[in-house]
Amino acid sequence: MSQGLSYDEVMEMLPAYVLGALEADEMLAIDEYLRRHRLLEERLQTLQESTAQIALAAPMATPPPRAKEALMARVRSEALPFLQDISAQERRLSINPLLRRAPGSKKPASPLPSPRMTIPSVAPSTSSGRRFQFGWAAAALTAALMLLAIIITSASYQNRIEALQQEIALRDRQLVEMNRQMEALEEQFLSVQNQLAAFTQPDRVIPLTGTEAAPEARGLFLQKQGDGFLFVRGLQPLPTSQTYQLWLIPAEGAPISAGLLGANVAADDGVRTVAIPPEAEGFAAVGISIEPEGGSPLPTGPIVALG
Numbered sequence: 001m002s003q004g005l006s007y008d009e010v011m012e013m014l015p016a017y018v019l020g021a022l023e024a025d026e027m028l029a030i031d032e033y034l035r036r037h038r039l040l041e042e043r044l045q046t047l048q049e050s051t052a053q054i055a056l057a058a059p060m061a062t063p064p065p066r067a068k069e070a071l072m073a074r075v076r077s078e079a080l081p082f083l084q085d086i087s088a089q090e091r092r093l094s095i096n097p098l099l100r101r102a103p104g105s106k107k108p109a110s111p112l113p114s115p116r117m118t119i120p121s122v123a124p125s126t127s128s129g130r131r132f133q134f135g136w137a138a139a140a141l142t143a144a145l146m147l148l149a150i151i152i153t154s155a156s157y158q159n160r161i162e163a164l165q166q167e168i169a170l171r172d173r174q175l176v177e178m179n180r181q182m183e184a185l186e187e188q189f190l191s192v193q194n195q196l197a198a199f200t201q202p203d204r205v206i207p208l209t210g211t212e213a214a215p216e217a218r219g220l221f222l223q224k225q226g227d228g229f230l231f232v233r234g235l236q237p238l239p240t241s242q243t244y245q246l247w248l249i250p251a252e253g254a255p256i257s258a259g260l261l262g263a264n265v266a267a268d269d270g271v272r273t274v275a276i277p278p279e280a281e282g283f284a285a286v287g288i289s290i291e292p293e294g295g296s297p298l299p300t301g302p303i304v305a306l307g
Helices: 007-019 024-036 038-057 064-092 127-133 137-200
Strands: 204-210 218-224 227-232 244-249 256-262 272-275 284-294 304-306
Touching: 007 024, 007 038, 007 137, 024 038, 038 137, 204 284, 227 256, 256 272, 256 284
Parallel strands: none
Antiparallel strands: 204 218, 204 304, 218 227, 227 272, 244 256, 244 284, 284 304
16 A cells, blocks of 8 residues: 555645554555655654644643533444344353253253354555545644744744844944944044144133232133133132123224133133134133123123233
8 A cells, every 4th residue: 555655645644644543554554655755754753743732732621521421322322233142142042952951961061152252343444535534634734733833933033023123223222322422522532632733833822810809810721723722720619690701802892702611610620612703813812700690791790810
């Protein structure tokens, strides 16, 4: 029979073979085919693993109460013909004259050996009919296994895609933060570079000295093209309602504001970069005054440093 199986027939019967749902001759035929075709062992192992997973995943099922009654009724119905045959044989033996004692004999006649109950064996069905009988079951099992594999694979890929999306979002946030830090470092680098250029080759150097309002104030104002660099010490902190304001004073005309310095200039030990307004490019002096919070269009408070 094994020589009559084709590859398609074996593949069709293989799921039923894994489940042990074939006839004995069909199981032996597929065993013989698999021994001659070792390449199918990987397919067989995959089906066995999938079948084991399906068996473990199935929920526990409780048989209905009438299942036992139906089973016992089927057993009684199938055993009834054999019991009737045995009863008939016993009745025939009971009236058989050979079993009676012969006249004048000293020993009873040896009884005939009791017949043994034999259960007729059921001839195995033909492979062709049985094969097509399990065809639909094999196809259904194969489809179920394929569907299960697709569902598991799809869920796995979905989880991986979500994890990758979260990782990409995290990388994007980190990249934005790194770009912001790089821009801040570039600004600091340019500021330091400009300060070095101003200190090494300034266009103008204006020392600042304190006035009677702040005799301990000292400072330095450097100009390099359109930028100014201010370094000042000795100014006392102001209340939050006041601020220091820088002025560029031309030779003629009113002072021009160059920005607010804050209420606590002494807390800043670095160099302040000041953008020189275009209308104040030809300034002749530099001054610092005390002004209300928010600054003033013209100096209103005392001048604490002048150069």
